[in-house]
Amino acid sequence: MARTVKVAITGAAGQIGYAILPRLASGEVFGHDVRVSLHLLEITPALKALEGVVMELDDCAFPLLDDIVITDQADVAFDGINWGLLIGSKPRGPGMERGDLIKENGPIFVGQGQAMAKAAEDVRVLVVGNPANTNCLIALSHAHAAGVPRDRFHAMTRLDQNRAQAQLAQKAGVKVAEVTNMAIWGNHSATQYPDAENARIGGRPVPDVIGHMAWLREEFIQVVQQRGAAVIDARGLSSAASAANAALDHVVSVESATPEGDWFSSGVYSDGSYGIEEGLMYSVPVRSDGQGSWEVVQGLELSDFAREKIKATEDELKEERSVIADLLA
Numbered sequence: 001m002a003r004t005v006k007v008a009i010t011g012a013a014g015q016i017g018y019a020i021l022p023r024l025a026s027g028e029v030f031g032h033d034v035r036v037s038l039h040l041l042e043i044t045p046a047l048k049a050l051e052g053v054v055m056e057l058d059d060c061a062f063p064l065l066d067d068i069v070i071t072d073q074a075d076v077a078f079d080g081i082n083w084g085l086l087i088g089s090k091p092r093g094p095g096m097e098r099g100d101l102i103k104e105n106g107p108i109f110v111g112q113g114q115a116m117a118k119a120a121e122d123v124r125v126l127v128v129g130n131p132a133n134t135n136c137l138i139a140l141s142h143a144h145a146a147g148v149p150r151d152r153f154h155a156m157t158r159l160d161q162n163r164a165q166a167q168l169a170q171k172a173g174v175k176v177a178e179v180t181n182m183a184i185w186g187n188h189s190a191t192q193y194p195d196a197e198n199a200r201i202g203g204r205p206v207p208d209v210i211g212h213m214a215w216l217r218e219e220f221i222q223v224v225q226q227r228g229a230a231v232i233d234a235r236g237l238s239s240a241a242s243a244a245n246a247a248l249d250h251v252v253s254v255e256s257a258t259p260e261g262d263w264f265s266s267g268v269y270s271d272g273s274y275g276i277e278e279g280l281m282y283s284v285p286v287r288s289d290g291q292g293s294w295e296v297v298q299g300l301e302l303s304d305f306a307r308e309k310i311k312a313t314e315d316e317l318k319e320e321r322s323v324i325a326d327l328l329a
């Protein structure tokens with residue numbers, strides 16, 4: 001056995017936690033010759049439920065699962081980890097505005113960003129807990145102030161990418177694997193812009209294959225933006241299996257070299273590319289070298305329509321940042 005990967009999962013007793021843990025322990029993410037150590041963080045009242053989850057993990061008898069740490073202390077959970085999957089946060093309550101949710105959940109990510117910097121030396125972080133982009137900005141700001149490079153932090157928009165690819169495949173009547181180059185721009189929210197104009201099906205531009213610009217610019221975008229709400233409406237619970245799957249897809253995409261000519265979507269610290277204001281966690285198309293570095297894909301053509309959408313989601317992220325300005329380092 002070559003090595004052990006240590007992965008922290010926050011909110012591990014929640015729905016996404018339940019869906020993600022067996023897959024992390026099975027070897028499908030880091031490889032079947034890599035051992036996995038799981039560090040599970042929960043709030044104190046959820047530790048009992050977490051013990052039940054751990055019983056089930058034990059009962060899976062995963063050969064690659066080295067050990068499991070369960071704790072309500074972030075510095076214990078993040079000790080020496082290679083990956084931190086920050087899923088835990090409070091759900092939006094009845095009648096709660098998005099701004100209230102941001103203020104409610106933001107403080108969680110102050111403490112976790114600080115703990116991350118203290119406890120983990122060479123870490124990659126994916127924030128899933130909503131509002132994911134802005135929570136990620138908070139955690140990043142505190143970790144970065146203590147020396148962690150900003151490029152270690154990602155806010156998850158992979159579920160949006162996967163949803164968009166599935167919609168395009170269904171519309172075109174092709175296998176989903178034929179849909180590539182799917183960029184999600186901006187916030188993981190209803191202002192996100194799923195960019196069909198730069199996406200490809202079987203190597204050809206999506207507008208050429210689908211040929212129905214009105215559908216691509218209206219219904220397609222709305223379906224992707226509203227997909228989370230549609231799942232809640234149908235299932236009575238928010239997306240969990242697909243969210244867990246997307247988080248794992250994200251980890252694999254960062255850990256491996258991106259196939260030639262393709263890209264994946266991730267909320268990363270904006271550097272001014274495409275005229276997007278610096279200092280937001282903004283989802284863009286990125287490529288990984290599989291050696292720990294990634295870069296923003298440059299030079300994509302953006303129509304006036306796309307630019308308008310990209311600006312609207314940027315404005316929302318600026319607004320969110322202003323709501324939590326006092327929580328930034």
Ligand code: NAX
Pocket residue numbers: 010011012013014015016017041042043046087088089090091108127128129130131132156157158159160188228238239240243
């Ligand atoms: P659950 O409510 O099932 O689980 C959340 C868990 O987090 C709970 O067990 C809770 O005890 C724990 N928690 C709360 N505060 C914590 C803290 N300070 N430290 C550690 N754990 C804490 O929610 P679930 O369905 O698992 O969703 C988790 C988060 O993912 C939510 O914020 C949700 O909105 C977000 N999502 C993000 C998605 C994305 O694409 N970025 C998609 C799916 C999902 O909606």
